[in-house]
Amino acid sequence: MYRRFFIILFLFLLSCSRVDNSKSISVTKIAFGSCGWEKHPIPIFNHVVDHSPNMFIFLGDNIYGDTQNMDTLRAKYERLENKKSYQNMKKYVPIYAVWDDHDYGWNDIGKYYPFKEESKEIFLDFFDEPMSSSRRVHEGIYHSFIQNYGDHKLQIILLDGRTFRDDLKPYNGEFDHEGRYSYYRKDYAPHTDQSPTLLGEEQWDWLEKEFKKKADVRIVCTGTQFGIEWNGYEAWANFPHEQKKMINLIKSSKANGVIFISGDVHYSEISKLETNFYPIFDFTASGLSSTWYFATPNKNRIEGPIMDNHFGLITLIWDAQNTTIKMETWDINKNKRIDHTLSLSELQFDE
Numbered sequence: 001m002y003r004r005f006f007i008i009l010f011l012f013l014l015s016c017s018r019v020d021n022s023k024s025i026s027v028t029k030i031a032f033g034s035c036g037w038e039k040h041p042i043p044i045f046n047h048v049v050d051h052s053p054n055m056f057i058f059l060g061d062n063i064y065g066d067t068q069n070m071d072t073l074r075a076k077y078e079r080l081e082n083k084k085s086y087q088n089m090k091k092y093v094p095i096y097a098v099w100d101d102h103d104y105g106w107n108d109i110g111k112y113y114p115f116k117e118e119s120k121e122i123f124l125d126f127f128d129e130p131m132s133s134s135r136r137v138h139e140g141i142y143h144s145f146i147q148n149y150g151d152h153k154l155q156i157i158l159l160d161g162r163t164f165r166d167d168l169k170p171y172n173g174e175f176d177h178e179g180r181y182s183y184y185r186k187d188y189a190p191h192t193d194q195s196p197t198l199l200g201e202e203q204w205d206w207l208e209k210e211f212k213k214k215a216d217v218r219i220v221c222t223g224t225q226f227g228i229e230w231n232g233y234e235a236w237a238n239f240p241h242e243q244k245k246m247i248n249l250i251k252s253s254k255a256n257g258v259i260f261i262s263g264d265v266h267y268s269e270i271s272k273l274e275t276n277f278y279p280i281f282d283f284t285a286s287g288l289s290s291t292w293y294f295a296t297p298n299k300n301r302i303e304g305p306i307m308d309n310h311f312g313l314i315t316l317i318w319d320a321q322n323t324t325i326k327m328e329t330w331d332i333n334k335n336k337r338i339d340h341t342l343s344l345s346e347l348q349f350d351e
Contacts, residue, residue: 026149026150026152026318027315027316027317027318028054028147028149028154028315028316028318029051029052029053029054029313029314029315029316030053030054030055030057030156030219030313030314030315030316031048031051031053031055031056031057031093031311031312031313032056032057032058032059032221032261032285032311032312032313032314033048033056033058033059033263033285033286033287033288033310033311033312034058034059034060034061034062034100034223034262034263034264034285034286034287034288035060035061035263035264035266035286035287035288035289035290036061036062036063036080036288036289036290037063037064037289037290038063038064038076038077038079038080038083039079040289041083041084041085042083042085042086042288042289043085043332044085044288044289044309044310044311044332045083045085045086045088045089045288046085046088046089047311047330047332047334048089048093048311049088049089049092049093050334051313051330052092053093053313054093054094054147055093055094055095055096055156056089056093056094056095056096057095057096057097057098057156057158057219057221057261058095058096058097058098058127059097059098059100059221059222059223059261059262059263059264059285059286060098060099060100060101060102060103060104060223060224060263060264061100061101061102061103061223061263061264061286061290062080062097062099062103063076063077063079063080063102063103064076064102064103065102065103065104065105065106065119066102066105066106066107067106068114068115070115070118070119070122073119073122074122077122077126080126081126095127096127096156096158096221097123097127097158098141098158098159098160098161098221098222098223099119099123099141099160099162099223100161100162100223100224100263100264101162101223101234103119103123104116104119104123104162104163105119105162108168108187108234109162110162110164110165110166110167110168111162111163111164111165111166111200112167113162116162116163120140120141120163123141124136124141138202139163139164139202140160140162140163140164140200140202140203141158141160141163142158142159142160142199142203142206142207143158144156144157144158144210146213146215149316149318150318151320152216152217152316152318152323153214153215153216153217154215154216154217154219154316155210155213155215155217155218155219156219156221157207157210157218157219157220157221158221159199159203159207159220159221159222159223160199160203161198161199161222161223161224162223163200164197164198164199164200164202164203165197165198165199165200166196166197166198167196168187168188168234168238169188169189169190169191169192169196169238170187170188170189171186171187171188171189171232172189174189180297181231181232181296181297184232184294184296185232186231186232186233187232187233187234188232188233188234188238189230189232189238190230190237190238190239190240191238191239191240191241194241196239197239197242198236198239198242199242204245204249207249208249208253211249211250211253211255211258212253212255215255215256215257216256216257216318216323216344217257217259217316217323217325217344218255218256218257218258218259219259219260219261219314220258220259220260220261221260221261221262222236222260222261222262223262223263223264224236224262224263224264225237225262225264225265225271225282225284226243226246226260226262226271226273226280226282227260227262227271227272227273227280227281227282227300228271228282228296228298228300228301229297229298229299229300231296231297231298232296233265233296234264235264247273247275247280250275250277250280251275251276251277254349256347256348256349257344257347257348258280258347259280259281259282259283259314259325259347260280260281260282260283261282261283261284261285261312261314262282262283262284262286263284263285263286264284264286265284265286265292265295265296266286266287266290266291266292266307267284267286267287267291267292267295267304267305267306267307268284268285268286268287268304268305268306268310268312268329268337268338269284269295269298269301269303269304269305269306269338270282270283270284270301270302270303270304270327270338270340271284271298271300271301271302272300272302273300277349277350278346278347278348278349279346279347281327281342282300283312283314283327284304284312285310285311285312285329287306287307287308287309287310288309288310288311289309290309291307291308291309292307293307295307302340303327303329303338303340304329304337304338306329306331306337306338308331308332308333308337309331309332310329310330310331310332310337311329311330312327312328312329313327313328313329313330314326314327314328315328322343322344322345323343323344324341324342324343324344325341325342325343325344325347326339326340326341327339327340327341327342328340
């Protein structure tokens with residue numbers, strides 16, 4: 001009797017210990033941030049390492065170059081390179097980057113920056129871009145790559161919002177009918193003319209091809225915010241026709257799993273832009289060392305703002321049935337300040 005009992009118990013425990021490899025789950029972590037002053041020690045880089053991400057993405061203002069002197073620009077990058085916290089992150093975490101205005105040229109500048117070719121070469125050299133990279137050949141620094149995690153594909157799309165961007169339209173008092181923006185000075189208004197571009201024709205053509213590639217999750221990296229309402233500062237909302245063009249391109253190419261990450265504003269928030277297919281999330285992490293004293297109105301904001309120094313973290317929990325996407329903001333004191341989770345099934349076109 002006892003022998004039979006122990007045989008049954010053994011078989012039960014054996015069945016519990018079996019692993020179904022067809023349902024194995026893997027995890028990918030993408031850390032990101034922007035706006036780091038090269039004179040600051042930027043200890044947040046050490047906190048990034050603590051989370052063991054698969055990559056870190058710089059979203060612009062990676063230094064504050066603001067110069068026409070290329071020796072000065074190189075010296076500022078060198079100051080970042082020599083920072084102990086940066087060396088620590090570079091040792092353990094692969095780094096990718098786009099630029100914004102202050103590391104590209106100077107405040108709010110676009111395609112008329114006279115040293116954009118020189119700045120590009122310094123940027124690519126600093127971030128160890130291979131000499132065989134297409135970035136070394138075409139104008140601008142836009143780029144894309146796909147990484148495989150088991151049967152799942154992650155596409156990283158790095159946009160260039162500077163090299164081809166037309167001038168911004170100065171603000172002259174319009175677009176403030178509700179009084180939502182009366183407590184601070186506005187710089188720019190939305191373009192009403194359809195001709196000014198943010199990405200440029202060449203980059204748009206390239207992006208259309210990228211969206212048609214097979215991928216499960218697509219993280220689109222842009223220096224300025226994509227999903228916010230107009231607020232008088234730099235954003236995609238100042239080129240509403242380009243913002244609409246992006247949405248239409250995602251729809252026409254049936255690109256599933258698109259999420260934007262952005263920087264620039266010196267605080268963290270998540271914006272949710274509703275469309276007629278699936279919602280577009282824009283996760284902003286801006287303030288590796290920089291801070292700001294107020295957050296502008298944003299009717300699309302669903303999380304934040306977080307005004308302390310921080311970095312963003314997207315965790316992809318891959319699953320054959322339904323991948324989970326976790327978006328977190330971690331501050332300088334190692335506190336998790338934003339925690340927003342969604343299912344990849346929410347970012348899919350109807351069959």
